[in-house]
Amino acid sequence: MDAGAPPYPPLEDRPIKNTIALFDVDETLTPARRTASPEMLRTLEQLRQKVAIGFVGGSNLVKQEEQLGAAAKLPVTSMFDFCFSENGLTAYKLGAELPSNSFIKWIGEEPYKELVRWILHYVADLDIPVKRGTFVEFRNGMINVSPIGRNASTQERNDYEAFDKQHKIRETMVAKMREKFGHLGLTFSIGGQISFDVFPTGWDKTYCLKHLEDEAKKPGGIAYTTVHFFGDKTSPGGNDYEIYTDPRTIGHSVKGPEDCLRQIRETFGL
Ligand code: M1P
Numbered sequence: 001m002d003a004g005a006p007p008y009p010p011l012e013d014r015p016i017k018n019t020i021a022l023f024d025v026d027e028t029l030t031p032a033r034r035t036a037s038p039e040m041l042r043t044l045e046q047l048r049q050k051v052a053i054g055f056v057g058g059s060n061l062v063k064q065e066e067q068l069g070a071a072a073k074l075p076v077t078s079m080f081d082f083c084f085s086e087n088g089l090t091a092y093k094l095g096a097e098l099p100s101n102s103f104i105k106w107i108g109e110e111p112y113k114e115l116v117r118w119i120l121h122y123v124a125d126l127d128i129p130v131k132r133g134t135f136v137e138f139r140n141g142m143i144n145v146s147p148i149g150r151n152a153s154t155q156e157r158n159d160y161e162a163f164d165k166q167h168k169i170r171e172t173m174v175a176k177m178r179e180k181f182g183h184l185g186l187t188f189s190i191g192g193q194i195s196f197d198v199f200p201t202g203w204d205k206t207y208c209l210k211h212l213e214d215e216a217k218k219p220g221g222i223a224y225t226t227v228h229f230f231g232d233k234t235s236p237g238g239n240d241y242e243i244y245t246d247p248r249t250i251g252h253s254v255k256g257p258e259d260c261l262r263q264i265r266e267t268f269g270l
Pocket of ligand 1: 025032033057058059060144192194195197239
């Protein structure tokens with residue numbers, strides 16, 4: 001998507017106007033935590049001429065800006081009709097913010113402090129090869145917990161991911177948290193390489209579908225009757241699983257950005 005990208009038809013004039021294509025970000029539109037390829041950006045541009053497009057990511061908007069917007073030298077909110085950050089807890093339609101929701105308001109300060117206290121104690125006692133900084137990242141709609149810390153470099157991430165697969169650090173921690181904090185109605189979701197997300201049950205990626213349903217209720221709004229979703233973590237426990245299996249979507253499981261490109265072309269005849 002360069003500066004001279006063609007304008008897009010208004011949503012109501014898209015050739016297939018009741019259809020939207022939604023994409024996960026990491027390992028679907030981009031390699032994990034890296035930027036989208038020019039080919040991916042061009043393909044999204046072509047697709048947007050036909051149907052509405054959106055992304056739905058677990059990360060916050062700043063990271064999606066780095067991964068998608070920076071690659072295109074455009075604000076990410078101008079590249080997609082719908083931007084759903086933090087599973088849609090922060091949402092934009094055509095560059096304008098939609099109503100948001102907050103994790104801290106939902107959980108309350110005291111239970112939150114108890115949660116963080118437990119996490120930091122647990123991480124302190126973990127014996128893993130490397131620890132960096134930011135073990136709990138506080139976001140609008142969730143917290144993100146990382147045993148190695150979010151300040152890990154790319155190499156440290158890759159090494160940790162392999163270590164975690166072998167020693168099941170995150171899986172074990174999540175199982176213990178489910179036991180300890182099950183009563184709070186939280187979901188624990190391992191979506192990336194070094195961390196897991198914690199959010200109220202139901203605030204998974206299906207949360208963004210509420211925004212689409214709201215569209216139909218607006219005067220002259222569009223009812224998105226066909227919602228395609230493309231994601232890589234579509235197995236049980238992965239952070240794409242719920243939306244991938246939701247009866248309101250047509251799920252496409254991808255093996256990475258190359259495979260995603262292939263499936264977009266095949267699905268939409270590009
Ligand atoms: O989008 C998948 C995940 O990406 C990041 O995970 P990690 O840093 O572990 O690779 C995080 O932003 C996480 O919240 C998100 O679900």
